[in-house]
Amino acid sequence: MTRQLALLLLLAALPLAGCGKMKEKIPFLKSKAAATPALVVAAAPVATPRPKPAPAAPVRPAIDTNAQVVVLCYHRLEGKAGGGLSIEPALFEKQMEAIKEAGLAVISMQDFLAWRRGEKNIPPKSVLITIDDGYVSGFDVGVPILKKYGFPATFFIYTNFVNSGGKTMTWAQLKKLRDDGFEIGCHTVSHQDLRRKPSKWAGDYESYLKEELETSKKILEDKLGIRCVTIAYPFGLHNAAVHAAVEAAGYEAAFSTYGARLGHGVSPFTLGRYDVTAKMPGTQQVFDVAINFTGMAAPSDGPAMAQDAAVAMITEPMNNTATTDSTPLIKANLASFGEFDPGSVEMRVGSLGLVPAKFDAATQMIEYKVDKALREGSYSVIVTVKVGGQPREARWTFYYNTIGEVPEPAAPVTPATKPVRKPGKK
Ligand SMILES: [Zn+2]
Numbered sequence: 097m098t099r100q101l102a103l104l105l106l107l108a109a110l111p112l113a114g115c116g117k118m119k120e121k122i123p124f125l126k127s128k129a130a131a132t133p134a135l136v137v138a139a140a141p142v143a144t145p146r147p148k149p150a151p152a153a154p155v156r157p158a159i160d161t162n163a164q165v166v167v168l169c170y171h172r173l174e175g176k177a178g179g180g181l182s183i184e185p186a187l188f189e190k191q192m193e194a195i196k197e198a199g200l201a202v203i204s205m206q207d208f209l210a211w212r213r214g215e216k217n218i219p220p221k222s223v224l225i226t227i228d229d230g231y232v233s234g235f236d237v238g239v240p241i242l243k244k245y246g247f248p249a250t251f252f253i254y255t256n257f258v259n260s261g262g263k264t265m266t267w268a269q270l271k272k273l274r275d276d277g278f279e280i281g282c283h284t285v286s287h288q289d290l291r292r293k294p295s296k297w298a299g300d301y302e303s304y305l306k307e308e309l310e311t312s313k314k315i316l317e318d319k320l321g322i323r324c325v326t327i328a329y330p331f332g333l334h335n336a337a338v339h340a341a342v343e344a345a346g347y348e349a350a351f352s353t354y355g356a357r358l359g360h361g362v363s364p365f366t367l368g369r370y371d372v373t374a375k376m377p378g379t380q381q382v383f384d385v386a387i388n389f390t391g392m393a394a395p396s397d398g399p400a401m402a403q404d405a406a407v408a409m410i411t412e413p414m415n416n417t418a419t420t421d422s423t424p425l426i427k428a429n430l431a432s433f434g435e436f437d438p439g440s441v442e443m444r445v446g447s448l449g450l451v452p453a454k455f456d457a458a459t460q461m462i463e464y465k466v467d468k469a470l471r472e473g474s475y476s477v478i479v480t481v482k483v484g485g486q487p488r489e490a491r492w493t494f495y496y497n498t499i500g501e502v503p504e505p506a507a508p509v510t511p512a513t514k515p516v517r518k519p520g521k522k
Contacts, residue, residue, distance in 0.1 A: 157215070157216060157217050158217060159211065159214050159216075159217055159360070160217055160218070160220060161359075161360040161361070162220065162359070162360075163211070163217075163218050163219065163220045163221070163222060163359075163360065164220065164221060164222070164357045164358060164359055164389060164393075165203070165208060165211075165218070165222045165223070165224060165357070165358040166221075166222075166223055166224070166355070166357055166358070166370060166386045166387065166389060166391070167223075167224040167225075167226060167351065167355075167358065167367065167368070167369040167370065168191075168223065168224070168225050168226065168369065168370055168372050168383070168386060169226050169227075169228060169328075169351075169353055169369040169370060169371045169372065169373070170183060170188065170225070170226070170227045170228070170234070170238070170372060170373050171183075171227070171228050171229055171231065171373050172229075172231045172233050172234075172263075172373070173185050173188050173227075173231075173233040173234060173237040173238050174231070174233045174237070174263075178231070178233065178263075181229075181373050182233075182373060183372070183373040185233075185237045185241070188237070188238065188241060189241050189244075191372070191383055192241055192242070192244075192245045192247060193245075194383075194387060195223055195245075195247070195387055196245055198387055198388075200219075200221050200222070200223050200387060201218065201219035201221070201222045201223065202222070202223045202224070202225060202245075202247040202248060203218050203219070203222045203223070203224060203248065204248035204250075204277075204279060205224065205248070205250045205279040205281070205326060205349075206279065207222075208222070208224055208349075209325070209326075209348055209349060211360070212348075212349070212360065212364070221389055223386075223387065224250065224369075225242070225247055225248070225249040225250070226249065226250045226251075226252060226281075226328065226351065226369060227249060227250070227251050227252070228251075228252045228283060228328055229252070229253070229254060229257060229283060229287070230251065230253040230254065230257045230258055230264055230265045230270075230283075231263050231264065231265070232263050232264060232265050232269065233263065234251060234265070235265050235269045235272070235273065239273070239276065239278070242278075243276075248277065248278065248279070249278055249279070250278070250279040250280070250281050250326065251270075251273055251278060251279070251280055251281065252281045252282065252283040252326075252327070252328035252351070253265070253270065253280060253281070253282065253283055253316065254282075254283040254284050254285060254286065254287040254312065254330070255282075255284075255285050255311075255312045255315045255316065256285055256286050256287070257287070258270065267319055267320075270319075270320060271320060274320050274321075274322060279326070280316060280320060280322055280324065281324060281325075281326035281327060281328060281351075282309075282312050282313050282316055282324050282326065282327040282328075282347070283312075283327065283328050283330065284308040284309065284312050284327070284330055285307060285308050285311055285312040285315075286308065287330045288308070288330060289330065289331060289333050290305065290308060290309075290329060290330065290333060290334060290338045290341075291333055291334065291335050291337070291338060291435070302341075305337075305338070305341040306341075306345075309327070309341055309342060309345040309347070310345045313327075313345060313346070313347070325346070325347055325348040325349065326347065326348065326349045326350070326351070327342060327347050327349075327350045327351070328350070328351045328352075328369075329350060329351065329352050329353075331353070332351075332352040332353030332354060332369075332371075332431070332432075333352075333431065334350070334352055334365070334366065334434065335434040335435045336434060336435075338365075339363075339365035339366070342365055343365065348364060349364045349365075349367055350364065350365045350366070350367065351367045351368075351369050352366055352367065352368055352369065352432060353368070353369050353371045354368040354369075354429070354431065354432035355368050355369060355370030355371070355382065355385070355386055355391055356368035356391060356392050356393060356394035357389055357391055357392065357393045357394065358394050359393060359394065362394040366394070366432070367394075368394055368432065370382050370383065370385070370386040370391070372386065381414070385414055385415075385417075390414070390415065390416050390417070391414065391415055392411070392415045392490075392492055411426075411427065411428040411429075411477070411492050412424075412425065412426065412427040412428070413426070413494035414492075414494070415492035415493060415494070416492075416493060416494070416502060417494055417495070417502065418494065418495035418496070418497055418499075418500045418501050418502045418503075419494060419495070419496055419500065420496075420497070420498060420499070420500040421496070422466075422469035422470050422496060423465065423466040423467060423468070423469055423470070424465075424466055424470075424494075424496065425463060425464070425465045425466075426443070426445065426453075426463065426464045426465075426466065426477055426494075427461060427462070427463040427464075428461070428462050428463075428477075428479055428490065428492075429459075429460055429461055430455070430460045430461070430462055430479065430481065430490075431460040433481050433483065433488055433490070434483060435483065436481035436482060436483045436488065437481065437482045437483075438455060438457045440480070440481050440482035441453075441455040441462060441479070441480070441481050442479070442480050442481075443462055443464055443477065443478070443479050444477070444478045444479075444480075445464070445466070445475055445476075445477050445478075446474070446475045446476040446477070447471075447473075447475070448466075448475075451464045451466075452464070462479060470496045471496075472496060472497040472498070473495070473496065473497075474493055474494070474495050474503075475493065475494055475495070475496065476491055476492070476493045477491065477492055477493070477494070478490070478491045479491070
C-alpha cells in the first residue's frame, strides 16, 4: 500500500475514531490540527490518475535546531491568599493573553521532548507552561484559563502532597487533568533538597535519592496509568550526583528554576525555567524577559562549551537590557553552577576588570555596586567559579546610557552570511 493511500485511509477513519470528541477535550489539539494542512495536500495525488507516484522519502522531519524554548514556572494561582508563591488569577490570565498577543507557540511537553529527540519540529519561539507542587488552584483557576487559550501545560506533582487536604489536588483531579490532555510530571515524594539527605532519613544518600526519584515516579505512573518522564527539582536545586540519579531513574528531562532560553543542545538535566510567581520585585520583568526571548541562553552540552559555559541564571541588570543608572548594582544568583568552591568566585566587568564583588554562600548571590560612574556603552559581566578544580564561567551583557535603551546593532546581519545548521545535527 502506498503511503499516500494509507494517509487517505487514516484521514477517512479519523471521524470514526472519535477524534472530534478528543479535540473537544483537548482544546490545544484544535489549533494543531488546523495548522497541518500539509496532511491533506499529501493525500491529494491519490485522487489523480497518475499510475506511479514517486515513493515517499523516509519520514525524517526537518528539525529546527535553532528553535528556542522558554519555560514558565507557576505555583499557586490564588492571589494574596496564596502567599509568596502565588499569582493573582487575573495576572495569570493577562500573561496568557500576552503570550497569545506575541504570537508565540505554547507547545506540549510531549512536543518538546519529541523535538529534543529529533522526531518533531517546533516553532522557532516556543513556550512551555508548567505549574508546580499540586495546589488545587492550578486545577480550579489554571485549567479554565489554559483551556480558554487552548494552551497545554505540565503539572509537576510531589506525591506526599496529593490528597493531603486543604488546598491540595486530589487523585481524582489529577486523573481529570490527565484526561484533559495535560502532562503530569514528577516533583519528588517529599519536596526536599535532593543534593543532601535530610537528617531524619535513616538510610544512606543513595536510598534517599531512590525514594525521591523512583518511588514518586512509580506512584504517579501506577495511580494515573501514565508514563512519567519529566521531573522538576524541588526549589530548583540540583548537582551532578542528582543528574546521574535522575537519569538512572529513567527521566528524559529535568527542570530547574533558573530561567534561560533553551536551545536544542542543552543538557536534559538542567533545563531552566523562569519562575514567574515568586513575589519579588521584578517578577513581571522576568515574565517579559522570558516571552521576549531576551534572557540568557542556556549552555549547550557540546564538548566545546564545557569549559566556557554561560550558565543559566537570573541577573541584574538582565542580559541585553539597558540601565540609566551610571553606578548600577550588578547581581547574579549562582545556584545554577551547582556545587562549587565558594572561595573561587570572581566577577569581572568589561573595562573595569576584576571587581571586589561580594558573594553570599547562603543565598548564592554575588553582587557588586559600581562605585565610579560608568561611561555610556556596553558592559560584559563574567562570573567564574571552580567546580572540582575546573573553571566554569557565566557571562552576560548590559548597556548603560542616559536613554535606557539597547542600541540598534551597527550593521544589520545578512541572513545569507549566517551559518546554516544541518537538521538532526547537534
Ligand atoms: Zn515545588
